[in-house]
Amino acid sequence: MATTPTCIPSPQPSPHKRTLSLSTAKKFKLTAQLELIDNRCHSTSPKSLSGEGAPEGEGNPKELRTKFVGEVDLLESKEPLLQEIKCCFVLFPIQYPEMYKKAEASFWTAKEMDLSKDLHDWNNHTNDNKCHFISHVFTSFAASDSIINESLVDK
Template structure:
């Protein structure tokens, strides 16, 4: 298919025969005319949000890390950064091997590389114990809850899954598996701590919101979509794993943040995603965090909050 659509790997072509969005087109090497302008519009929106690691200023973060965060808070943020560092690599691996996309996905791969560089830099800056740093850089093998996320990603984005299920799973990774981690860093922003980390979180959460939106858009353009029970099963499975991650990363109650509230937030985000897929709410939880009502998304309200109103 031409730019603005999706180009499939050879093993994906059989399932694409009845999907106009996925079918190869003789004009796929030519940019215009655009057959799916809404896809192109999202690509241009993503392009306008480009940023680099060099824009981040971490000079004040170490003082906050050493003097204003307690040991439990440092543990929490360390596990969050460890997940982030491994997650973007897994996302990129599956984008390249599974979706083989142009335009938006090509740009997304570049941005995921920037995200990965950012998280690696943050870990390298904050974690000065060489053994702990090495453990965090291999977190999918050394942290049980992150390993379960990695296994889920490989299972649902595997070649044996139909494209329509993989696109749902991809949105779940970007939406649900990042939700608690993003919220934890916005919690630091509310307290006026770690300005370099929190600014990077604003940029990355904006990017990931667009990636989630794009997956939802692709799903909406498919003629053959997963049954609602399949979508619910994918989301519920991911929510259970994300809740395990919260319990492991946040074993104690912190000021304004605890496992119960964070799990409630994860379920709130999951309901938004289910609604976006046309399924309807399953968990019926409210957003427990006032600081997640308004965050940076190109100057607009929080992606999940705005879409649920």
């Protein structure tokens, strides 16, 4: 008979992070121990606060979204994207879809790059001097990039 492994608690905060003072804890209502997701061994998002068990004054989603705008003084072990979930065995363990979409939107993807008009512009809108200059600039970038790659492979 197989037994379910017990959950390991979340990692401790890094020593370089400053700890929350008592006044900061009262300001953000963090005096009680926060319930960690990985201690419950669930692979789904935590229940929202707008239900029946919501604390007073925290049921409004607009208020919650504006609560942590700007600099947030959270411990590293309490940041939602850095919490390790040991019981989540799925291909894409996305618990916070809004945060994931914002992080994904901050990077360029290949779909956003429209390179279809580049060849037309290269052939029709540049003269021989510009083509020669741009080709040499690209050549120098490619050469320096290959030198860096060779030094990285050697190490």
